[in-house]
Amino acid sequence: MQTGDVLIVEGLKKYFPVRAGLLLKTKRWVRAVDGVDFEIGRTETFGLVGESGCGKTTVARTILRVIEPTAGRLFFEGVEITHLGREEMRKLRRDIQVVFQDPFWSLNPRMIVKDIVAEPMETHTRLTRREVEHRVIELLETVGLAKEHLRRYPHEFSGGQRQRIAIARALSLNPKFIVLDEPTSALDVSVQAQIINLLEELQEKFQLTYLYISHDLNLIQHISDRIAVMYLGRIVESGPVEEIFTNPLHPYTQALLEAIPVPDPNIKKGKVILEGGVPSPENPPPGCKFHTRCRYATETCREKEPELIDTGGGHTAACHLIEAQHAAA
Amino acid sequence: MRQDWNVMKRYRERVEARLPQVREIAYTWPIIRGNVLTMVGIAIVLALIVLGVLAPVISPYPEHAMGATSSEDKFQPPSFRHLFGTDELGRDIFSRVLFGIRISFMIGVIVIGLALLVGLPLGVIAGCAGGKLDEVIMRVTDMFLSFPALLLALAISAALGPALVNSMIAIAIAWWPWYTRLVRGQAVSVKERPFVEAAVATGVRRLRIIFRHVLPNCLTPIIVQASMDFGSVILTAASLSFLGLGAQPPEPEWGLMVSIGRNYFLTNWWLTTFPGFAIVITVLAFNFLGDGLREILDPRARRI
Amino acid sequence: MGLRAEEPLLEIKNLKVCFNTYYGVVKAVDIDHLKLLKGETLGLVGETGCGKTVTALTVLKLIPSPGGTIEDGEILFKGENLLSKKEAEMRKIRGKRISMIFQDPMSSLNPVFRVGDQASRIIVLHQDLQEKEAKEKVLQVFELVGLPSPARVFESYPHELSGGMRQRVMISMAISCNPDLLIADEPTSALDVTIQAQILRLLKDLRDKIGASIMLITHDLAVVAQICEKVAVMYAGSIVEFGTVESIFSRPLHPYTKMLLECIPRPGTRGRKLTAIHGFVPSLVDPPPGCRFHPRCPHVTDLCSKSRPGLVDLGDGHLVSCFLYKQGGGA
Numbered sequence: 001m002q003t004g005d006v007l008i009v010e011g012l013k014k015y016f017p018v019r020a021g022l023l024l025k026t027k028r029w030v031r032a033v034d035g036v037d038f039e040i041g042r043t044e045t046f047g048l049v050g051e052s053g054c055g056k057t058t059v060a061r062t063i064l065r066v067i068e069p070t071a072g073r074l075f076f077e078g079v080e081i082t083h084l085g086r087e088e089m090r091k092l093r094r095d096i097q098v099v100f101q102d103p104f105w106s107l108n109p110r111m112i113v114k115d116i117v118a119e120p121m122e123t124h125t126r127l128t129r130r131e132v133e134h135r136v137i138e139l140l141e142t143v144g145l146a147k148e149h150l151r152r153y154p155h156e157f158s159g160g161q162r163q164r165i166a167i168a169r170a171l172s173l174n175p176k177f178i179v180l181d182e183p184t185s186a187l188d189v190s191v192q193a194q195i196i197n198l199l200e201e202l203q204e205k206f207q208l209t210y211l212y213i214s215h216d217l218n219l220i221q222h223i224s225d226r227i228a229v230m231y232l233g234r235i236v237e238s239g240p241v242e243e244i245f246t247n248p249l250h251p252y253t254q255a256l257l258e259a260i261p262v263p264d265p266n267i268k269k270g271k272v273i274l275e276g277g278v279p280s281p282e283n284p285p286p287g288c289k290f291h292t293r294c295r296y297a298t299e300t301c302r303e304k305e306p307e308l309i310d311t312g313g314g315h316t317a318a319c320h321l322i323e324a325q326h327a328a329a
Numbered sequence: 330m331r332q333d334w335n336v337m338k339r340y341r342e343r344v345e346a347r348l349p350q351v352r353e354i355a356y357t358w359p360i361i362r363g364n365v366l367t368m369v370g371i372a373i374v375l376a377l378i379v380l381g382v383l384a385p386v387i388s389p390y391p392e393h394a395m396g397a398t399s400s401e402d403k404f405q406p407p408s409f410r411h412l413f414g415t416d417e418l419g420r421d422i423f424s425r426v427l428f429g430i431r432i433s434f435m436i437g438v439i440v441i442g443l444a445l446l447v448g449l450p451l452g453v454i455a456g457c458a459g460g461k462l463d464e465v466i467m468r469v470t471d472m473f474l475s476f477p478a479l480l481l482a483l484a485i486s487a488a489l490g491p492a493l494v495n496s497m498i499a500i501a502i503a504w505w506p507w508y509t510r511l512v513r514g515q516a517v518s519v520k521e522r523p524f525v526e527a528a529v530a531t532g533v534r535r536l537r538i539i540f541r542h543v544l545p546n547c548l549t550p551i552i553v554q555a556s557m558d559f560g561s562v563i564l565t566a567a568s569l570s571f572l573g574l575g576a577q578p579p580e581p582e583w584g585l586m587v588s589i590g591r592n593y594f595l596t597n598w599w600l601t602t603f604p605g606f607a608i609v610i611t612v613l614a615f616n617f618l619g620d621g622l623r624e625i626l627d628p629r630a631r632r633i
Numbered sequence: 634m635g636l637r638a639e640e641p642l643l644e645i646k647n648l649k650v651c652f653n654t655y656y657g658v659v660k661a662v663d664i665d666h667l668k669l670l671k672g673e674t675l676g677l678v679g680e681t682g683c684g685k686t687v688t689a690l691t692v693l694k695l696i697p698s699p700g701g702t703i704e705d706g707e708i709l710f711k712g713e714n715l716l717s718k719k720e721a722e723m724r725k726i727r728g729k730r731i732s733m734i735f736q737d738p739m740s741s742l743n744p745v746f747r748v749g750d751q752a753s754r755i756i757v758l759h760q761d762l763q764e765k766e767a768k769e770k771v772l773q774v775f776e777l778v779g780l781p782s783p784a785r786v787f788e789s790y791p792h793e794l795s796g797g798m799r800q801r802v803m804i805s806m807a808i809s810c811n812p813d814l815l816i817a818d819e820p821t822s823a824l825d826v827t828i829q830a831q832i833l834r835l836l837k838d839l840r841d842k843i844g845a846s847i848m849l850i851t852h853d854l855a856v857v858a859q860i861c862e863k864v865a866v867m868y869a870g871s872i873v874e875f876g877t878v879e880s881i882f883s884r885p886l887h888p889y890t891k892m893l894l895e896c897i898p899r900p901g902t903r904g905r906k907l908t909a910i911h912g913f914v915p916s917l918v919d920p921p922p923g924c925r926f927h928p929r930c931p932h933v934t935d936l937c938s939k940s941r942p943g944l945v946d947l948g949d950g951h952l953v954s955c956f957l958y959k960q961g962g963g964a
Binding site: 061064065066089090093094096097098100101102105106107108109110111119120123124166169 | 522524528530531532533537541545546
């Protein structure tokens with residue numbers, strides 16, 4: 001734990017109950033997040049990567065405290081926020097903002113742009129209406145929109161523009177930390193490029209810290225400083241992004257990198273393809289969660305869950321074979 | 330075909346610059362205009378409103394609607410002097426029907442207004458809160474819903490005593506649960522939407538989230554239902570008056586007029602028929618209106 | 634009807650498709666010409682709204698009508714013009730000679746019928762087989778597409794299968810009658826990256842095994858680079874560039890293609906701004922006059938706003954629609 005860290009996540013778990021039967025008793029638990037640890041440093045962009053069902057969105061929602069963690073601890077700027085009361089949490093919410101994936105439903109269709117972007121300010125500050133409007137115009141211009149857009153409804157804008165509005169809203173209180181949950185997944189590639197450039201510009205300008213969640217590895221390596229790869233609720237590998245891309249240790253990370261196609265016909269991927277599908281988080285495999293699809297699986301892997309170990313330079317991986325290798329070295 | 334689209338485009342451009350709410354209505358106007366039944370409904374409702382507002386001015390015998398009688402003119406059949414004929418006390422039925430519009434609309438507005446005032450907040454709070462609060466509210470709602478609306482209104486009305494005001498209260502009490510249930514269903518799905526989560530993450534206060542974010546997005550089915558209910562409420566009020574529980578003589582309420590006219594129907598058909606027609610036309614008009622609104626609001630939601 | 638060596642399997646000429654909407658007439662597709670040879674895999678690539686899906690649907694004459702009209706053009710399939718065929722004739726072609734795989738396997742499979750029943754239906758319909766024989770064939774095809782325990786999958790309902798498995802079922806349904814042409818509309822967009830890799834490998838295998846031509850519609854240039862031989866890039870309803878995959882990726886000519894390739898993040902773009910194309914995709918109700926890309930083009934000239942450049946052949950099968958280039962090569 002470094003003193004400069006903006007966010008620290010320790011042993012985070014989130015289980016959702018599955019209610020069944022006549023009395024709707026809790027029969028099973030969906031282990032959406034099953035023990036996640038990471039830290040994000042100031043002005044860093046931390047990428048959280050994984051496929052669907054790996055729990056990355058749940059991690060985001062728990063950090064934002066829109067859902068409550070089942071176990072674990074969260075620290076924001078040194079303050080523990082895991083069980084913080086509503087009022088105290090509200091004070092901190094000025095500094096933690098979010099941009100969601102769905103440009104369509106992340107803005108209230110019945111509010112005009114001005115009210116949408118003004119809402120955080122109306123909640124937390126005592127500025128006059130004139131001051132708020134002034135600031136809203138300033139924010140819109142910062143994200144590349146214009147004063148004329150103030151009194152329009154979200155549906156009058158394109159997907160890319162709506163995300164800009166969402167970003168303007170996120171910036172309105174000068175936050176320190178922004179959670180970006182797949183903000184460009186629903187956008188075209190050319191629009192995505194605009195938004196990515198905007199986000200990097202803003203980070204530079206306002207010294208922001210980002211938690212960037214995505215399933216797109218190419219995008220993540222472009223924008224992140226450090227990343228963590230998630231599988232079935234746990235982090236299987238994490239570290240500086242260049243290191244992980246040039247030297248992926250965990251078999252899942254390797255498979256993931258091998259699977260992403262690149263826009264170059266001379267580089268044909270698919271030498272090693274991961275078979276099968278992701279097991280259900282309701283019934284995760286025992287031992288290492290990845291062992292069912294791992295070509296190196298051993299007896300230990302089927303029985304014991306591996307811990308994340310540091311292989312040097314902040315590059316951690318959770319795999320028995322890597323552990324053995326590392327111990328031998 | 331193409332010319333129409335170009336005309337529409339220019340129309341839309343003219344509308345671009347105005348206030349957002351005006352723009353919204355203006356955008357939908359061409360759709361509304363294309364729907365015949367809705368236009369008929371709107372036309373009739375507007376006509377009724379105008380007639381009702383102008384009733385004191387255009388009725389040939391406004392005093393007949395306010396208590397005066399004219400025994401020499403009893404049971405006159407429809408003529409140029411008395412368009413709808415006269416009733417058992419010699420009163421001009423046409424004037425009384427016109428004034429009846431005011432009463433019916435007042436009933437509709439007050440009853441539905443009260444029902445929404447109680448039903449919407451309960452429903453949206455139940456939907457958003459979930460858990461025990463939701464259970465409690467919904468069970469109470471279910472209790473009310475287990476009685477047929479008319480019977481419940483009848484019982485309450487009888488308990489409160491025969492009067493127009495009492496019948497309005499009674500109908501409102503029978504009506505609010507429908508809105509609660511309707512809005513709760515909507516609220517449960519709306520509260521899952523990202524913009525609500527974003528508001529929670531920003532620290533917006535719960536009450537504001539419920540009434541600023543969730544409720545406005547639940548209104549579409551409510552608007553449709555309420556406009557169709559206008560007709561049903563008027564019909565229910567007329568039924569209560571018919572049974573002697575709502576408006577009392579000499580108020581020119583349509584149901585009451587139908588009821589009294591019943592006694593003389595075989596020989597003087599006009600006492601019952603014209604107020605009856607008024608009820609039918611009003612209820613139909615609101616039905617068309619509600620149907621049309623449903624069509625308009627739905628594809629618009631798709632556009633959104 | 635046999636094909637000579639160079640006669641294309643599918644040829645689209647002067648196709649214009651429009652839609653009547655609330656906002657006006659949307660000129661969705663305006664294609665000069667497009668060719669697909671036998672056994673070839675063509676990638677039809679472009680962003681949202683560029684008209685690629687509409688083009689595919691037009692080949693199968695699945696454009697909703699009223700609303701959509703095919704204003705002009707010919708679609709020659711093995712020499713016959715599909716646009717002049719009646720609905721009854723088209724029904725014989727769909728599923729049998731040309732079949733389609735859709736994007737979202739959940740909504741393309743009927744949730745109330747077992748998967749096996751849906752798959753057998755197609756065979757019973759087109760191949761005059763009895764149900765029992767059809768079931769045999771279905772199980773064979775299920776195995777061909779790599780479904781584990783085909784018999785169990787046959788008895789399952791769509792919601793009981795994973796996304797990847799459903800897509801394999803869709804693919805098996807599409808190839809069950811040995812079509813000449815397979816149109817795949819964003820077959821992997823709804824799938825995870827590792828599953829996408831499996832499906833792409835499957836498509837490659839199938840292409841080799843059954844010899845069908847594939848028209849792959851996607852917005853993902855990387856996927857195109859992986860399995861296609863030829864690429865057609867679409868923008869705002871027209872084809873702006875066409876050529877082999879090697880030639881397009883190594884030597885993109887059209888400004889749009891160039892910028893599209895440059896704005897994709899990949900190893901190497903780290904640390905610098907992505908080249909973004911400024912401006913927005915134009916409304917197809919009121920498309921820009923002349924070349925539809927000209928308002929966003931860094932090399933725009935006066936001519937570009939006045940007339941539309943046709944597709945010119947630079948001599949090696951590399952076609953581009955831009956005034957910067959002349960017929961036969963040279964700029």
